[in-house]
Amino acid sequence: MHAYRSHTCADLNKSHVGETVRLSGWVHRVRDHGGILFIDLRDHYGITQVLADPDSPAFADVEKVRSEWCIRIDGVVKARDESLVNAKIPTGEVEVFVRELEVLGQAEELPLMVFGDQDYPEETRLRYRYLDLRRESMQANMTLRSDVVASIRRRMWDKGFREFQTPIITASSPEGARDFLVPSRLHPGKFYALPQAPQIFKQLIMVSGFDRYFQIAPCFRDEDPRADRSPTDFYQLDLEMSFVQQQDVFDTVQPVIAGIFEEFGGGRKVDTDWPQISYADAALWYGTDKPDLRNPIRMQDVSEHFRGSGFAIFAKLLEQDGTEIRAIPAPTGGSRKFCDRMNAFAQKEGLPGMGYIFWRETDGQTEAAGPLAKNIGPERTEAIRQQLGLGVGDAAFFLGGKPSAFQTVAGKARTVIGEELGLTDKDRFAFCWIVDFPMYEQDAETGAIDFEHNPFSMPQGGLEALEGDPLKVRGYQYDLACNGYELVSGAIRNHRLDIMFKAFALAGYAEDEVRKRFPSLVNAFRYGPPPHGGCAAGIDRIVMLLADELNIREVIMFPMNQRAEDLMMGAPSEPSNDQLRDLSLRVIPQE
Structure with missing residues (x-):
């Protein structure tokens, strides 16, 4: 027989009953049931229940072992009583009666338990990672x-x-x-x-x-x-x-x-239709360039409905260049309690608040409610409802200003709304x-142009595209x-070196600097890339x-x-x- 094991702790089943086997692993837990000692013996592959009673020649040795000791046992495979079968593990129909036990490695008092699902501070888990890694998860x-x-x-x-x-x-x-x-x-x-x-x-x-x-x-x-x-x-x-x-x-x-x-997705749905969304549209619709499409909510620009309206905050805001009002639809979110909760969320994110409108039925008619609705009137609220495709029991939330100032919070709000209203399909990969x-971005303080993303990318339109406004180059x-x-x-x-030198020049890098910083690439591109x-x-x-x-x-x-x-x-x-x-x-x- 092998020095350490004839089988792993996941191998044994009813077909092995009566066989003498050798297992090695760690003591997952020890249980004393009226003088009979049970050990859940664990290795990388699974768990096997082993036991010893006072008649076992190894009983005294089994009494000494503690959690996470590494041991080897020899024993005989026995079928469990039908009422004691553990269907949760592959070896649950059998157990091994211990005849001999050898301690391969003792364990001191443990800084974290492997058995169970206790939470431990991350510092403890990382300091003793070799123990943390023994846990099933x-x-x-x-x-x-x-x-x-x-x-x-x-x-x-x-x-x-x-x-x-x-x-x-x-x-x-x-x-x-x-x-x-x-x-x-x-x-x-x-x-x-x-x-x-x-x-x-x-x-x-x-x-x-x-x-x-x-x-x-x-x-x-x-x-x-x-x-x-x-x-x-x-x-x-x-x-x-x-x-x-x-x-x-x-x-x-x-x-x-x-x-x-x-x-490896465990049966969760994997979308086969992968849409191609422009960076600009992703920012507008989702407030992020890594959207979660399990959430069906799309934000929309509703600036026209607030321009010159009775809601002075938004109306005056829209008189400034580069500003807009964006709406976050919230299907089924049409209650004042939920709207107040989302307003509080915006305040926690550092904004003054988040305007809202919700729609309810009054005397058989769809009616807009909330502070915004009172300020802009029924015609504008109805136009907003129509644009967003909302109805009775729904709501919409509004943020305004320069998109760069509120876009991140808007994206977070969209996520929170989707999760709280149960709109986000958790059982899916989208x-x-x-x-x-955009190839370039502009520093808000200095006005300097630099690369937005990877500087080695090909600009759409090639060299000709680099002759115009850099901020429009994709x-x-x-x-x-x-x-x-x-x-x-x-x-x-x-x-192409000519396009590369021009692209870097727009970001303030002279040709000599490009040659110095990327000599291998520049030299290689001279020879038929x-x-x-x-x-x-x-x-x-x-x-x-x-x-x-x-x-x-x-x-x-x-x-x-x-x-x-x-x-x-x-x-x-x-x-x-x-x-x-x-x-x-x-x-x-x-x-």
């Missing part, structure tokens, strides 16, 4: 992550892609976040950088003549943490293709992503492509949103959605905390004087 999440990555690889190979690895130690390159710098011992005073993404390398792979590339790529960004983002490193499905247009990328990516969600991103850039999260981001790349494009999909976020988790750290095996600290390993740590001397570095103490 974490075992399931990490297994899901591994299976998703394996499935992605198979699907990419089936689509004719080849996997290539790109360097981890490289040169600094702007990707929209801070780099992690690595000092060079051999070149004092110079630094490498950990790649924020394999962006330039994958473009060079296309220049090298490889038609389809992918990689499950580690990426490193010194970012502020949030629930759906790691503050240090993350993994993405990185891909690039030559001789493609935007739609070709969509047609390639959709079956891969949809297939993953169908395979996808959409966001397209036509790029062949796109994101894929699902259930309120950005899953994929990509672009058709700018592979093909048209190419691609994208990257966030592995962590995909698994987070599939696992139905709200925090990305629940699907990362060894994550950092919110302060970008590894409490288990003690990182970041102070270097030794010898290390600093080797690198020709000196640490300046913070005041």
Whole structure:
């Protein structure tokens, strides 16, 4: 017999009754039932109930074991009494009578329990992550992550892609976040950088003549943490293709992503119709460029109904350039109690409030109610109702000003309304492509023009488009949103040097600076670069959605905390004087 096990803790069933078996695992819990000791023995695969009574030669050893001791047992498989069968586990029809027990590893008093579903502070969970990972939910999440990555690889190979690895130690390159710098011992005073993404390398792979590339790529960004983002490193499905247009990328990516969600989504509906929504429309309708389409609410511009109206606040606001009034429809939200609750929500978000109208039936007629309705009159309220497609029992909420000032709150309000009124379909994955991103943005204080998104994207209209107003230039850039999260981001790349130099010039970068900052790309594009494009999909976020988790750290095996600290390993740590001397570095103490 094998030194540690003949079967896993998920293998045994009625067909093994009478056999002598060997199992190894952890003591999940111990129960004493009138002198008979039961142990739920757990390994990665499942749980088997083992027991010993005073007649067992191993009874004295079984009495000593405690929770999370690692043990090996030899015993005989017995069928459980029919009334004691546990249908919740695969081994629930049998149990093992222990004949021999060996302790493989004792456990001290535990800082967190593996058995049960107790909540522990995140600091405790991350400091003792190896114990936290023993818990059933974490075992399931990490297994899901591994299976998703394996499935992605198979699907990419089936689509004719080849996997290539790109360097981890490289040169600094702007990707929209801070780099992690690595000092060079051999070149004092110079630094490498950990790649924020394999962006330039994958473009060079296309220049090298490889038609389809992918990689499950580690990426490193010194970012502020949030629930759906790691503050240090993350993994993405990185891909690039030559001789493609935007739609070709969509047609390639959709079956891969949809297939993953169908395979691992637990039976939840996966939308097959993925609309393409412009960045401008997404901002107007949803208040975000990563909308949750499970919520059917679309916001609308209703400025014309308030222009010159009796509601002086909105009427005067609309006399200013760049302002508008936006309505958030709320089907079934037509009660004063709900309207007051949403008004309080807006105040918590830092706004003075949120105007509202709700419609009710009075003497067989549809009547608008609320402070706004009284100020603007029945004709305007009826026009608003007609535009929004609302009726008796419905409501609408209104925000005004420059969209940049209220758009984020409007998007949050739309989400809250959808959830509180039960309009959001939770049992579904809803996808959409966001397209036509602006290439440039303008600093509100200085008026300076800079890139809004990826600077390597091809502008729509090519060189000619760059001759006009930069703020009107749209790029062949796109994101894929699902259930309120950005899953994929990509672009058709700018592979022409004349367009590239012009695009960077509009953002204030001289040709010499572009050549200096991106020498490999500029030089490579002198030698017949093909048209190419691609994208990257966030592995962590995909698994987070599939696992139905709200925090990305629940699907990362060894994550950092919110302060970008590894409490288990003690990182970041102070270097030794010898290390600093080797690198020709000196640490300046913070005041």
